[in-house]
Amino acid sequence: MSSSASDHKRVLRRLGATVLGNPFVGVSLIFIVLITLLAVVVAQLPLPNPTEQSVLFRLKPPSAEHVLGTDRLGRDILSRILWGARLSLLVGVGVVALSATLGTLLGIVAGYFKGWPSELVLRLTDILLAFPPLILGMVTVTILGNNLLTVVLAISVGVVPRFARVARGTILAIRERDYVEAARALGASTPRIVVQHVLLNAVDPLIVLCTLLVPTAILTEALLSFLGLGITEPTPTWGNMINAGQLVLVEAPWLSTFPALAIVLTVLAFNLLGDANRDALDPAVRDVGAPVPSLDASVQPVKTRASSEPAAVPS
Amino acid sequence: MGRLGQVVPTTVGALVLVFLLMRVLPGDPAAAMLGTNATAQGVADLRAQLGLDKSIPEQFVEYVWGLARLDLGRSLALRAPVTSLLAQALGPTLLLTIGGTLVSVLIGVPLGILAAVKRGRWTDYLASTSALLGISVPVFVWGVLLLRAFSLQWPILPSAGAGSTPVEILKALILPSIATGFFQAGLVARITRSSMLSILANDYVRTAKAKGLGAPAVIGNHALRNALIPVITVIGLNLGTLLGGAVVAETVFTRPGLGRLILDAIAARDYPVIQGVMIVSVVFVVVLNLFVDMLYGAADPRVRA
Numbered sequence: 001m002s003s004s005a006s007d008h009k010r011v012l013r014r015l016g017a018t019v020l021g022n023p024f025v026g027v028s029l030i031f032i033v034l035i036t037l038l039a040v041v042v043a044q045l046p047l048p049n050p051t052e053q054s055v056l057f058r059l060k061p062p063s064a065e066h067v068l069g070t071d072r073l074g075r076d077i078l079s080r081i082l083w084g085a086r087l088s089l090l091v092g093v094g095v096v097a098l099s100a101t102l103g104t105l106l107g108i109v110a111g112y113f114k115g116w117p118s119e120l121v122l123r124l125t126d127i128l129l130a131f132p133p134l135i136l137g138m139v140t141v142t143i144l145g146n147n148l149l150t151v152v153l154a155i156s157v158g159v160v161p162r163f164a165r166v167a168r169g170t171i172l173a174i175r176e177r178d179y180v181e182a183a184r185a186l187g188a189s190t191p192r193i194v195v196q197h198v199l200l201n202a203v204d205p206l207i208v209l210c211t212l213l214v215p216t217a218i219l220t221e222a223l224l225s226f227l228g229l230g231i232t233e234p235t236p237t238w239g240n241m242i243n244a245g246q247l248v249l250v251e252a253p254w255l256s257t258f259p260a261l262a263i264v265l266t267v268l269a270f271n272l273l274g275d276a277n278r279d280a281l282d283p284a285v286r287d288v289g290a291p292v293p294s295l296d297a298s299v300q301p302v303k304t305r306a307s308s309e310p311a312a313v314p315s
Numbered sequence: 316m317g318r319l320g321q322v323v324p325t326t327v328g329a330l331v332l333v334f335l336l337m338r339v340l341p342g343d344p345a346a347a348m349l350g351t352n353a354t355a356q357g358v359a360d361l362r363a364q365l366g367l368d369k370s371i372p373e374q375f376v377e378y379v380w381g382l383a384r385l386d387l388g389r390s391l392a393l394r395a396p397v398t399s400l401l402a403q404a405l406g407p408t409l410l411l412t413i414g415g416t417l418v419s420v421l422i423g424v425p426l427g428i429l430a431a432v433k434r435g436r437w438t439d440y441l442a443s444t445s446a447l448l449g450i451s452v453p454v455f456v457w458g459v460l461l462l463r464a465f466s467l468q469w470p471i472l473p474s475a476g477a478g479s480t481p482v483e484i485l486k487a488l489i490l491p492s493i494a495t496g497f498f499q500a501g502l503v504a505r506i507t508r509s510s511m512l513s514i515l516a517n518d519y520v521r522t523a524k525a526k527g528l529g530a531p532a533v534i535g536n537h538a539l540r541n542a543l544i545p546v547i548t549v550i551g552l553n554l555g556t557l558l559g560g561a562v563v564a565e566t567v568f569t570r571p572g573l574g575r576l577i578l579d580a581i582a583a584r585d586y587p588v589i590q591g592v593m594i595v596s597v598v599f600v601v602v603l604n605l606f607v608d609m610l611y612g613a614a615d616p617r618v619r620a
């Protein structure tokens with residue numbers, strides 16, 4: 001256990017060095033903390049109500065009174081962006097929490113246990129992966145109705161199988177390690193091996209995957225609300241704000257520009273942080289631990305076993 | 316054959332899931348279609364018309380029989396067979412998906428190679444940052460930006476429709492393809508870079524360099540071909556996402572296609588059409604993945620063995 005504690009210290013040190021060593025990563029971290037704080041305390045901020053309409057202040061460009069301008073109903077854009085941030089981040093965290101829990105459980109079943117349970121999970125994930133995630137999300141929201149919970153569910157339906165596939169790969173690699181074999185030989189019970197030896201060692205790569213999934217979830221939520229299927233007006237979301245701004249793209253570009261900037265900066269910050277996180281935990285530079293997933297393996301479908309293992313092709 | 320053995324149960328499973336999604340989840344399609352002013356008799360009539368008054372097993376038999384005859388029912392809003400609506404919509408979407416893939420490969424692969432070859436230098440930094448920016452900007456933001464610049468500010472390309480003559484079709488395809496392709500190009504560039512980097516560290520690359528081969532020959536003949544395998548994987552695995560991107564681009568650019576069809580169907584609660592689009596998109600993803608798997612063989616003869 002002590003070696004594992006020192007491993008974690010080393011990882012933390014490396015993580016710290018990565019954040020401090022790359023100014024962009026540092027700035028990303030500050031940005032994420034800031035936007036999260038603002039989203040949490042937005043109700044207490046001296047900002048106009050995000051749904052309060054005013055005929056007098058329709059389509060006003062940025063000014064001292066309305067820093068980012070107003071929309072077609074005279075609502076304050078800054079206030080709406082910050083309330084939208086609250087929703088986007090809630091969806092991001094909700095999707096990751098749900099997908100990580102379900103995905104890890106499925107990953108353990110498919111990666112640790114052999115035979116029919118593993119086959120069943122693999123078949124089920126194969127089936128879900130055959131659906132384009134956005135279309136699956138669109139239909140799920142249509143059937144279940146659109147509120148925060150159903151949007152989280154709709155996005156997670158597409159994310160869970162991808163998470164499960166990466167978790168499976170990670171757990172599959174760990175289950176063959178000597179220390180797992182030793183624990184088995186010593187007569188440790190299966191739940192104990194799974195939790196103490198397999199899962200604890202899979203935590204690092206799964207955390208990296210979680211960081212990289214937040215931007216995916218935020219982007220998908222924005223897509224759904226842009227299409228008018230996620231959380232709809234008058235509740236502000238970045239996606240539905242851009243959609244509304246599309247009608248006055250030339251006359252009032254600030255309507256779409258600022259929410260678009262909010263999406264891009266937030267997603268970019270999470271991506272940069274996720275990359276830094278992955279680099280810090282990369283087994284190529286780190287001598288112990290489980291394989292670390294990459295963003296490019298996490299955001300897209302891992303279609304079938306045959307195609308999910310390009311490493312099987314000798315290079 | 317092994318691959319086909321996987322594809323068939325996956326497709327069958329997905330088609331069963333489509334059936335269940337549309338029938339087992341809470342909510343009555345007939346009531347949703349008719350809205351709040353519907354009478355009980357109206358809902359009952361529509362349920363009978365949709366076949367929803369039958370038992371689930373009976374409905375399933377009808378569904379399978381319909382699939383076997385390529386009869387996916389009739390659209391209630393558009394009063395036309397779903398199959399013919401899908402046939403009309405598939406072409407423009409397929410074109411857009413191909414256009415998006417082309418853009419992503421044409422931008423992503425060279426960017427990734429450049430970043431890998433110039434590793435650690437400012438070129439790498441610039442290329443990697445562009446790739447990261449690519450995957451951080453959603454399709455509709457690219458779409459809105461392109462629309463504003465090239466259709467509204469400088470009206471050189473159409474802002475809506477898919478065109479009818481070959482020149483019009485091509486012109487209408489440019490902006491939506493770029494919008495869908497940019498996001499994908501970021502992913503392709505990142506995977507090309509990491510794949511190239513691992514290939515460039517191989518002994519045979521060092522040997523090729525030691526033989527005195529120039530950089531273009533080493534990269535073109537020795538490294539690139541091997542580095543392309545994971546790139547093809549990523550493109551193949553992302554076809555579903557790309558199709559989703561096409562749906563969004565179709566909305567921004569008011570283009571006909573599967574995206575517009577499903578969105579209109581969702582707005583009208585036209586369940587037979589929603590079901591039809593899901594079936595087509597599943598088949599689309601599965602078939603194209605099979606095609607991508609065959610491409611591996613072309614890129615790397617070892618896979619054929």
